Amino acid sequence: MIWLRRRNIVVALLSLLIIWVNTQWMNPSLPVPKPGVPGINTVYADSAMSSRSAGSAACLSCHRAICDSLSLTAHYLSSSPASAASIKGSFRAGRNHIVYNEHMEVVLEKKGKKFLQSAWFNGSVYESEAFDIVIGSGRKGQSYLYWDSNRLFQLPVSYYTPADSWCNSPGYPTNLIYFNKQVPGECMECHATSARVLSLDNGATLFDKNSIVYGIDCERCHGPGAAHLAWHTAHPGEKEGRDIIHWRQLGRQQRLDACALCHSGFRKEILPSFSFRVGDTLAQFSTPNYSPDSTATLDVHGNQYGLLTTSKCFSSSSMDCSSCHNVHVDEFNRAGLFSRRCMNCHDQPGQAAQMGAPARQSGCTFAPVKELKLENNCIDCHMPALPSQKILLQLSGGATPLHDMIRTHHIGIYPDISAKYISAAKAAGPRSGR
């Protein structure tokens, strides 16, 4: 089988080149290596939060409501070990393969306790790897990673929720199947709570397999909690939270930076993954991979921060992400709830002033339509879901690729989309609740 492997490597080298150009993958400049474990030059010990961490199970006894609701959010479910429960795609015959062309397909199968992706070329298997880690809550989709000793690689097939179907992994070509895309540290930095990141001479990222804390958990946003836990256990009467990150005491840019770490697209790293802490200045750790002047061409994917900063709402107030989002709760798809948050500024002068907005905000100037209750849904007209130009998904069978739809954070006026929304509302009739 060695010859088959070798051919795969040649193919992979070629396609890595393609993917490099395609994704403009960042080129992290790592610090000067220090001697350490043989073969490993740098150990980012703090990336695992080590002994200062208590683990989120320890927060339950005093913060039950937040723990319960967080466990249902996309953040909390954003990564997990692979299992029948965490993998959303189907392994049933007929639905368990993706065909690239008449020579090539990937078959998704369960063998014993393992779930596998097996690449077939002209009737024989040439590579087969296990699903080890699931990335993505499955709100929109999932990608899968496998371990090769301490290195993580991305598998060729992903899952796309709107079509309930396996698909070619985003950014992968459709005429090659490869397993050799190594996952950079940032992938885990954005999708997990902590991981011990190690680095080799050539800058390749290695992980300590046993150190990964899956999902985006309390301590990702509030910092390690062991000292907080110890203090409050010893002082049950204490009403003020100690030794923990208080978001409400941070400045606006600090609060924005702490979300922008993961919500301003892929960034160019100055310091290694997992070194940023909530409260730090993000620009000292990494820089955005886009020019702020070219916001017209910004992709909607994953860059909520960049887009929000181009909105009038943002520049004329002291708004931050928490003006609209309560990250402890799964609020996906609740247009009415979000619209009330718009009204906090656009309808209620008192609250608007608290958020740094001018005392009187005009409401919607759009001519009233009798079929429509504007206040039920401000967002489909002013923050519409738009097709991502970067994330295109190829489903099995060579159908036309689909664009991932993402809610833009450029809050603005979109006359054509508004007109379409109105005709849909008229067609649905006055009782549709729109």
Ligand code: HEC
């Ligand atoms: C023994 C009880 C106890 C445990 C366990 C505990 N906390 Fe707290 N925590 C408190 C008390 C008391 C406060 C202050 C009152 C409040 O804000 O709820 C607090 C406040 C907080 C705050 C609010 C800070 C602010 O902005 O006001 C955060 C964040 C927090 N805890 C996070 C955590 C995390 C994360 C864990 C688990 C690692 C944890 N707590 C475990 C008792 C506890």
Ligand code: HEC
């Ligand atoms: C460590 C990286 C990270 C940080 C920090 C982070 N996010 Fe996220 N966020 C993600 C990832 C990854 C997803 C996608 C999760 C998924 O579906 O798998 C996500 C999803 C979301 C979603 C969509 C999920 C939904 O329920 O609609 C919202 C909204 C969101 N984040 C807001 C925020 C806000 C606001 C902050 C700052 C308070 C923040 N995030 C901080 C990584 C992060």
Ligand code: HEC
């Ligand atoms: C994605 C980031 C994120 C995660 C994960 C997260 N928090 Fe928070 N937390 C925040 C933000 C942002 C605020 C401040 C919200 C505001 O300004 O109103 C906050 C505020 C708090 C507060 C004080 C205000 C309140 O709502 O009571 C407590 C207590 C708290 N968090 C506990 C927790 C616990 C416990 C967990 C884990 C179960 C957790 N948080 C997970 C971002 C996060």
Ligand code: HEC
């Ligand atoms: C800079 C932070 C960042 C990095 C790096 C990153 N992601 Fe994400 N990812 C996000 C955010 C934020 C979202 C959700 C919001 C969005 O799409 O705008 C997301 C969404 C996803 C989703 C869809 C989840 C769902 O169901 O909503 C998948 C799958 C995913 N990422 C896989 C990966 C993989 C695999 C890697 C590494 C090769 C990676 N991501 C690297 C931030 C990141």
Ligand code: HEC
């Ligand atoms: C923190 C307060 C605040 C919140 C929350 C807020 N806005 Fe605004 N918005 C403003 C301010 C201030 C302006 C600028 C008004 C002006 O210049 O006259 C504005 C302007 C606008 C404009 C005009 C944009 C343009 O380019 O002309 C629209 C449309 C708008 N907001 C819609 C919304 C929607 C929809 C939401 C909810 C998703 C929302 N706003 C939430 C404060 C806010």
Ligand code: HEC
């Ligand atoms: C003016 C209100 C507003 C502000 C401010 C805001 N958002 Fe959102 N955000 C929304 C709405 C509305 C949605 C759509 C929710 C839905 O469809 O369920 C959304 C959706 C999202 C999503 C999911 C996008 C998708 O389509 O998958 C992410 C991620 C997100 N927001 C992150 C952020 C971050 C990070 C910030 C701060 C930089 C932020 N938001 C600030 C209103 C806001």
Ligand code: HEC
């Ligand atoms: C059917 C689509 C639609 C809905 C629903 C809608 N708007 Fe608008 N809105 C528009 C359009 C189109 C304009 C531009 C109208 C014009 O040309 O004056 C506008 C204008 C605005 C403006 C700009 C006013 C100015 O001074 O320029 C604000 C603010 C605004 N809307 C807020 C909201 C809020 C808040 C909601 C929810 C309560 C909402 N809109 C619901 C389509 C809509």
